[in-house]
Amino acid sequence: MAPTDIRIVQLEQPLDYEGDTKWLQDGTHAVYTAYYQGVYGNTDPVRDAIDDVITFNDQNDNIRRWWCAVSGPDGDPASVVAVIKCDLNMQDQKLVDISLVVHPEWRRRGIGTMLLHFAEEHPDLVGRDVLINWEGAFNAAIDAGEQIQAPTGQGSAPANTPGLQFALANGYTFEQVERMSLCSLPVAPDTLERFIAGSQPQTLGYRTMVWDDCVPAEYLDGYAVLMTKIYTDAPKGDLRFEEEVWDADRVRRDQEAAKAKGWRRLIAVAQHEATGELAAMTLLAWKPDKPTFGHQEETVVLAAHRGHRLGMLIKALNLQALAEANPRCERLYTWNAEENDFMLSINVALGYRPYGGNCVVQKLR
Numbered sequence: 001m002a003p004t005d006i007r008i009v010q011l012e013q014p015l016d017y018e019g020d021t022k023w024l025q026d027g028t029h030a031v032y033t034a035y036y037q038g039v040y041g042n043t044d045p046v047r048d049a050i051d052d053v054i055t056f057n058d059q060n061d062n063i064r065r066w067w068c069a070v071s072g073p074d075g076d077p078a079s080v081v082a083v084i085k086c087d088l089n090m091q092d093q094k095l096v097d098i099s100l101v102v103h104p105e106w107r108r109r110g111i112g113t114m115l116l117h118f119a120e121e122h123p124d125l126v127g128r129d130v131l132i133n134w135e136g137a138f139n140a141a142i143d144a145g146e147q148i149q150a151p152t153g154q155g156s157a158p159a160n161t162p163g164l165q166f167a168l169a170n171g172y173t174f175e176q177v178e179r180m181s182l183c184s185l186p187v188a189p190d191t192l193e194r195f196i197a198g199s200q201p202q203t204l205g206y207r208t209m210v211w212d213d214c215v216p217a218e219y220l221d222g223y224a225v226l227m228t229k230i231y232t233d234a235p236k237g238d239l240r241f242e243e244e245v246w247d248a249d250r251v252r253r254d255q256e257a258a259k260a261k262g263w264r265r266l267i268a269v270a271q272h273e274a275t276g277e278l279a280a281m282t283l284l285a286w287k288p289d290k291p292t293f294g295h296q297e298e299t300v301v302l303a304a305h306r307g308h309r310l311g312m313l314i315k316a317l318n319l320q321a322l323a324e325a326n327p328r329c330e331r332l333y334t335w336n337a338e339e340n341d342f343m344l345s346i347n348v349a350l351g352y353r354p355y356g357g358n359c360v361v362q363k364l365r
């Protein structure tokens with residue numbers, strides 16, 4: 001049973017970063033910071049509170065139901081002891097993406113169970129029967145003990161991963177392991193040159209471009225096609241989410257949100273010269289006020305254009321561009337499904353090393 005003085009507070013739209021609810025936003029940020037600090041010993045993966053505010057206020061593609069579990073006086077960020085964020089996809093009307101974190105000092109008191117049950121039974125989630133929880137991080141370097149194999153056949157998670165045990169206790173099934181990898185920069189310039197030159201014979205007939213922050217207007221539609229493929233073309237085990245169609249407007253909104261959050265981006269693409277089709281994209285992002293690390297985000301090559309070493313080519317070009325745009329960057333993080341052999345082999349060749357992992361769990365109801 002959760003402590004009886006806990007109350008559940010819903011975040012209301014629009015959030016104002018400097019407004020009355022700032023303590024809830026700062027408290028949420030503190031919970032996620034303690035979570036990542038506890039698992040990895042660093043807070044690079046934590047998104048700033050302002051990022052959360054902007055994400056929450058954009059409810060074009062997801063209805064966001066985010067709740068805090070609060071113990072203590074209103075107005076004090078330290079009163080926020082746990083958070084559950086439920087994103088109700090507007091296209092895939094069966095799906096709820098969940099992120100649930102209990103502050104490490106408040107665990108094993110039933111608070112996680114209380115918040116999860118509250119959310120699952122909330123009227124806004126009625127009719128949504130695919131619940132996917134994306135938290136469940138573990139540190140591969142520390143947790144080398146007993147492992148539980150992912151049902152995909154590739155990757156495993158330490159049996160003592162709190163998120164996994166909690167999920168199993170709450171009727172979720174373990175579906176997939178995401179590998180978190182770290183690349184220490186700089187990658188030697190001649191290594192990048194070698195990969196770029198090595199891809200040349202196969203990439204004849206493709207033109208590459210690297211864009212700062214934004215996709216030029218004439219490429220927005222083609223880029224939206226690439227973004228649509230990202231979630232369905234990457235291996236997803238038995239996770240039951242559906243295709244999510246992007247259009248030019250959504251690409252623009254996504255860019256504006258990244259800019260408002262203070263992210264800089266580099267986008268490398270390959271265009272098929274004969275047809276003009278955008279065949280591949282990859283995106284790197286960092287914040288200039290935290291220049292020592294960044295994230296390797298989406299990468300996709302359209303199925304018809306695979307096998308030409310385009311993935312390696314655009315990733316190497318983007319790393320070259322990053323070395324120029326942000327030479328202070330020392331650490332790049334990325335997440336991939338453990339069974340995504342093609343992507344992982346490119347990353348490993350470029351110097352990414354396993355750093356941690358994440359258990360993805362699902363409940364079908």
Ligand SMILES: CC(C)(COP(=O)(O)OP(=O)(O)OC[C@H]1O[C@@H](n2cnc3c(N)ncnc32)[C@H](O)[C@@H]1OP(=O)(O)O)[C@@H](O)C(=O)NCCC(=O)NCCS
Binds near residue numbers: 102113
């Ligand atoms: C997972 C998490 C949300 C659990 O929160 P919590 O408030 O500690 O969970 P509860 O106290 O409600 O635990 C309910 C049951 O889950 C299981 N469980 C939870 N944490 C566990 C752990 N560390 N080891 C083994 N079992 C665990 C137990 O069966 C527990 O019941 P018990 O305490 O009576 O044995 C919390 O550890 C956390 O925030 N972890 C990091 C983020 C994350 O993994 N999110 C959830 C992903 S599904």
